[in-house]
Amino acid sequence: MASDYSATPITMDNINPKVLKCEYAVRGEIVSIAQTLQQNLKDNPGSHPFDEILYCNIGNPQSLAQQPVTFFREVLALCDHPSILDKSETQGLFSADAIERAFQILEQIPGRATGAYSHSQGIKGLRDTIASGMEARDGFPADPNDLFLTDGASPAVHMMMQLLIRSENDGILCPIPQYPLYSASIALHGGTLVPYYLDEQTGWGLEISELEHQLKTAKSKGIDVRALVVINPGNPTGQVLGEANQREIVEFCKKEGLVLLADEVYQENVYVPDKKFHSFKKISRSMGYGETDISLVSFQSVSKGFYGECGKRGGYMEVTGFSPAVREQIYKLASVNLCSNISGQILASLIMSPPKVGDESYESFSAEKEAILSSLARRAKTLEEALNSLEGVTCNRAEGAMYLFPCINLPDKAIKAAEEAKTAPDTFYAKHLLNATGIVVVPGSGFRQVPGTWHFRCTILPQEEKIPAIVSRLTEFHKKFMNEFRG
Amino acid sequence: MASDYSATPITMDNINPKVLKCEYAVRGEIVSIAQTLQQNLKDNPGSHPFDEILYCNIGNPQSLAQQPVTFFREVLALCDHPSILDKSETQGLFSADAIERAFQILEQIPGRATGAYSHSQGIKGLRDTIASGMEARDGFPADPNDLFLTDGASPAVHMMMQLLIRSENDGILCPIPQYPLYSASIALHGGTLVPYYLDEQTGWGLEISELEHQLKTAKSKGIDVRALVVINPGNPTGQVLGEANQREIVEFCKKEGLVLLADEVYQENVYVPDKKFHSFKKISRSMGYGETDISLVSFQSVSKGFYGECGKRGGYMEVTGFSPAVREQIYKLASVNLCSNISGQILASLIMSPPKVGDESYESFSAEKEAILSSLARRAKTLEEALNSLEGVTCNRAEGAMYLFPCINLPDKAIKAAEEAKTAPDTFYAKHLLNATGIVVVPGSGFRQVPGTWHFRCTILPQEEKIPAIVSRLTEFHKKFMNEFRG
Numbered sequence: 013m014a015s016d017y018s019a020t021p022i023t024m025d026n027i028n029p030k031v032l033k034c035e036y037a038v039r040g041e042i043v044s045i046a047q048t049l050q051q052n053l054k055d056n057p058g059s060h061p062f063d064e065i066l067y068c069n070i071g072n073p074q075s076l077a078q079q080p081v082t083f084f085r086e087v088l089a090l091c092d093h094p095s096i097l098d099k100s101e102t103q104g105l106f107s108a109d110a111i112e113r114a115f116q117i118l119e120q121i122p123g124r125a126t127g128a129y130s131h132s133q134g135i136k137g138l139r140d141t142i143a144s145g146m147e148a149r150d151g152f153p154a155d156p157n158d159l160f161l162t163d164g165a166s167p168a169v170h171m172m173m174q175l176l177i178r179s180e181n182d183g184i185l186c187p188i189p190q191y192p193l194y195s196a197s198i199a200l201h202g203g204t205l206v207p208y209y210l211d212e213q214t215g216w217g218l219e220i221s222e223l224e225h226q227l228k229t230a231k232s233k234g235i236d237v238r239a240l241v242v243i244n245p246g247n248p249t250g251q252v253l254g255e256a257n258q259r260e261i262v263e264f265c266k267k268e269g270l271v272l273l274a275d276e277v278y279q280e281n282v283y284v285p286d287k288k289f290h291s292f293k294k295i296s297r298s299m300g301y302g303e304t305d306i307s308l309v310s311f312q313s314v315s316k317g318f319y320g321e322c323g324k325r326g327g328y329m330e331v332t333g334f335s336p337a338v339r340e341q342i343y344k345l346a347s348v349n350l351c352s353n354i355s356g357q358i359l360a361s362l363i364m365s366p367p368k369v370g371d372e373s374y375e376s377f378s379a380e381k382e383a384i385l386s387s388l389a390r391r392a393k394t395l396e397e398a399l400n401s402l403e404g405v406t407c408n409r410a411e412g413a414m415y416l417f418p419c420i421n422l423p424d425k426a427i428k429a430a431e432e433a434k435t436a437p438d439t440f441y442a443k444h445l446l447n448a449t450g451i452v453v454v455p456g457s458g459f460r461q462v463p464g465t466w467h468f469r470c471t472i473l474p475q476e477e478k479i480p481a482i483v484s485r486l487t488e489f490h491k492k493f494m495n496e497f498r499g
Numbered sequence: 500m501a502s503d504y505s506a507t508p509i510t511m512d513n514i515n516p517k518v519l520k521c522e523y524a525v526r527g528e529i530v531s532i533a534q535t536l537q538q539n540l541k542d543n544p545g546s547h548p549f550d551e552i553l554y555c556n557i558g559n560p561q562s563l564a565q566q567p568v569t570f571f572r573e574v575l576a577l578c579d580h581p582s583i584l585d586k587s588e589t590q591g592l593f594s595a596d597a598i599e600r601a602f603q604i605l606e607q608i609p610g611r612a613t614g615a616y617s618h619s620q621g622i623k624g625l626r627d628t629i630a631s632g633m634e635a636r637d638g639f640p641a642d643p644n645d646l647f648l649t650d651g652a653s654p655a656v657h658m659m660m661q662l663l664i665r666s667e668n669d670g671i672l673c674p675i676p677q678y679p680l681y682s683a684s685i686a687l688h689g690g691t692l693v694p695y696y697l698d699e700q701t702g703w704g705l706e707i708s709e710l711e712h713q714l715k716t717a718k719s720k721g722i723d724v725r726a727l728v729v730i731n732p733g734n735p736t737g738q739v740l741g742e743a744n745q746r747e748i749v750e751f752c753k754k755e756g757l758v759l760l761a762d763e764v765y766q767e768n769v770y771v772p773d774k775k776f777h778s779f780k781k782i783s784r785s786m787g788y789g790e791t792d793i794s795l796v797s798f799q800s801v802s803k804g805f806y807g808e809c810g811k812r813g814g815y816m817e818v819t820g821f822s823p824a825v826r827e828q829i830y831k832l833a834s835v836n837l838c839s840n841i842s843g844q845i846l847a848s849l850i851m852s853p854p855k856v857g858d859e860s861y862e863s864f865s866a867e868k869e870a871i872l873s874s875l876a877r878r879a880k881t882l883e884e885a886l887n888s889l890e891g892v893t894c895n896r897a898e899g900a901m902y903l904f905p906c907i908n909l910p911d912k913a914i915k916a917a918e919e920a921k922t923a924p925d926t927f928y929a930k931h932l933l934n935a936t937g938i939v940v941v942p943g944s945g946f947r948q949v950p951g952t953w954h955f956r957c958t959i960l961p962q963e964e965k966i967p968a969i970v971s972r973l974t975e976f977h978k979k980f981m982n983e984f985r986g
Contacts, residue, residue: 017822020794021756024824028665031828039619039834075615085580093576101588128562129809132526163650163812166836174687178515196835200661269508307507322616323841325650335504337511341518347526348683349653353840354810
């Protein structure tokens with residue numbers, strides 16, 4: 013029986029409607045059902061036709077048994093409890109370069125105070141390290157004063173939306189399909205998402221003609237389009253942009269006076285030999301565009317890559333091409349929340365300055381990295397092939413990131429059944445999949461898609477030894493589903 | 500020479516005006532000047548009449564050499580690098596109960612994955628621990644499902660403002676003086692701050708008649724007042740509310756249909772024997788008000804107390820008296836940012852379940868705690884007496900929290916000089932103080948104050964051995980300042 017809250021003041025009718033409008037499917041209804049099923053399995057083993065829930069809904073590698081990178085965790089532990097650094101037992105427990113790195117990092121923190129609020133943009137010494145790492149990656153200078161360290165990339169995205177969006181007349185160009193952080197943040201800040209469609213036929217191609225068309229359409233409706241979001245490598249789509257395409261995108265932003273918001277959190281997740289990650293900063297600078305020519309924000313996170321340290325909530329944005337006065341406003345936004353967590357800050361510096369040849373940890377670190385990335389590449393390929401072998405399913409390859417986003421050609425009868433169940437056809441499919449197999453995916457409608465097409469997002473993260481079972485369960489389910497709903 | 504950003508699209512004229520309106524003085528102009536002076540001292544020792552900058556602007560204990568609590572850091576380090584838990588050397592480096600606690604915590608984390616995103620409200624087992632700690636504190640039940648773990652308390656405050664504020668017609672009653680997070684958050688979410696003045700004459704008393712008066716005035720202007728913010732112990736004012744006063748406040752919120760937003764982050768910082776902290780939850784429940792009678796949110800943080808772990812960004816809110824449907828919306832807001840950092844979550848559970856009698860760490864833990872709290876009490880008293888001995892300065896005692904907020908009766912000539920310098924008189928005073936002594940305080944105008952009165956906020960956090968020098972520098976400066984500007 014529901015309790016009676018009629019004596020309390022806050023109701024669904026009087027909360028902020030922007031909150032109501034916001035959606036975040038990655039942790040939505042399907043996940044709630046999965047959590048209930050998981051509890052069922054715990055309370056009543058054998059109560060379902062599967063013995064575990066496989067969370068393929070979210071890019072959360074360590075929840076699926078990926079182990080943390082040893083060197084990173086050694087340094088974090090030592091920075092958390094620096095008083096053991098001088099003890100002899102410590103040398104037996106930790107690698108020499110981790111101990112040395114912890115000492116270096118403590119030197120960079122004013123007063124060695126890992127428990128103090130830092131500078132609102134993050135500890136200066138750590139930003140220096142990150143900037144050096146970016147310079148080594150790009151071959152162009154990076155300024156530590158351009159870096160804002162944040163608790164994961166999400167708060168950085170919110171900060172930029174807060175800065176740019178004044179009203180619903182302000183628009184942000186976003187890819188469709190998109191990572192729902194963008195639609196959620198735009199909704200919360202009261203702006204308008206201006207969609208541009210990635211072309212599924214050409215491997216989720218990003219066509220400038222489509223950008224131009226959508227910009228023109230938005231302008232004709234009185235929308236002031238302020239920024240272009242590009243996710244590269246793509247989420248949920250997994251494509252890696254080509255260099256020539258990136259140059260066109262930079263040119264488009266320059267010409268149209270748009271801020272380029274580059275989500276580059278999957279920069280270390282590229283699985284195919286014919287593609288390579290290039291930061292938009294590198295592309296812009298190589299085109300001759302400098303600090304005052306183009307406004308560019310790049311987002312990075314410790315949650316992705318081969319390290320997958322989602323729980324540490326480390327990340328940052330590099331902000332270039334904004335006047336000092338506007339930069340002051342971004343600094344003010346950062347300072348209202350004081351600073352991001354110091355462990356996350358330290359980890360953000362570590363991913364941009366991993367062990368080098370000659371360091372004690374170098375070989376074990378490189379082996380861990382290579383094992384994770386090569387396994388992810390194999391899993392991506394196996395799952396892609398399995399999906400493409402299903403009736404009515406087509407799936408572009410995951411060139412990068414952590415996801416596959418197959419298109420399902422659903423039978424009319426399934427679409428009608430979904431309508432009757434008052435749910436989207438892809439949600440209908442995902443629920444059936446979950447109930448039959450324990451596999452959790454996110455319906456494509458959570459990411460938006462070309463109207464009338466249906467997809468789901470599935471991570472490539474389950475442990476490699478479980479992939480064959482997943483493939484057979486998925487295949488079996490899909491056959492049954494299609495047989496049940498075929499015309 | 501400033502660079503020319505005229506080719507970039509974002510200017511001070513076209514950013515979100517809510518961002519422009521937001522102010523956060525705790526990290527504002529005075530702190531920027533202090534950072535410049537600090538750099539000067541480093542580059543040119545002896546260039547100023549002091550040899551270090553004393554940051555009394557912010558409640559950041561570890562930045563002023565307060566050491567972290569050993570037990571907490573032991574557990575955090577072990578959870579960061581669990582693979583050393585079984586090693587024999589570990590027993591020589593860590594206390595037995597820290598090792599045991601780390602094992603317990605890992606058991607509470609699904610898959611022992613400290614690097615995974617958790618449940619959006621925080622790891623369930625850690626919320627269970629926190630809820631037990633609250634029950635022990637209050638003598639009333641606490642539900643782990645009511646807890647939302649956040650990166651410090653600030654994001655929790657933002658979340659509630661985001662939920663409650665629909666437009667500038669929505670008002671939030673806030674104490675004046677207030678902690679500027681509230682004014683900043685209300686400005687960013689586009690609401691109206693409805694001030695109620697604390698009575699300096701009665702030790703920053705919170706009068707119900709003042710609440711009634713201000714509510715009525717706001718209503719007459721068409722403001723829909725939605726919530727009352729109470730900071731207890733007070734920031735920047737340091738008062739601890741009496742139990743009878745808290746009951747009146749609860750009754751007022753109940754009668755007027757307001758959400759009670761209780762900032763209780765200084766709950767462990769009470770320094771006077773005649774006052775005690777009572778949570779508003781305990782007060783409400785002891786009055787017979789249950790879950791469906793009153794809407795109450797309590798904020799807590801790992802940054803304050805005796806631990807002062809600001810850099811860990813741990814915190815939470817307890818949300819009671821909201822319907823399941825509204826709670827779902829709060830959950831959705833939490834889920835957009837996935838989860839708070841796991842180290843901060845672990846620390847939040849530790850502060851609510853410290854070592855107990857019989858545990859190996861109990862005595863050393865208790866000694867560390869007692870040393871910090873008793874020293875803070877002594878520092879508060881010494882600084883309060885010193886301030887009260889200054890000409891034209893009156894200062895209420897710091898019963899709790901980490902601040903003193905003295906009133907300065909500035910000479911007319913100083914006020915005129917400030918006007919000429921186009922700055923507020925208390926900012927004028929604070930700048931002179933900084934330039935003469937290196938002491939950084941925050942002008943009262945950053946917290947708001949009764950018009951025509953002038954204050955500053957000064958933390959009680961400098962190391963105890965430095966307090967005498969601070970007192971003499973402050974006293975000497977104040978005499979000179981008053982002599983210079985006396986009529």
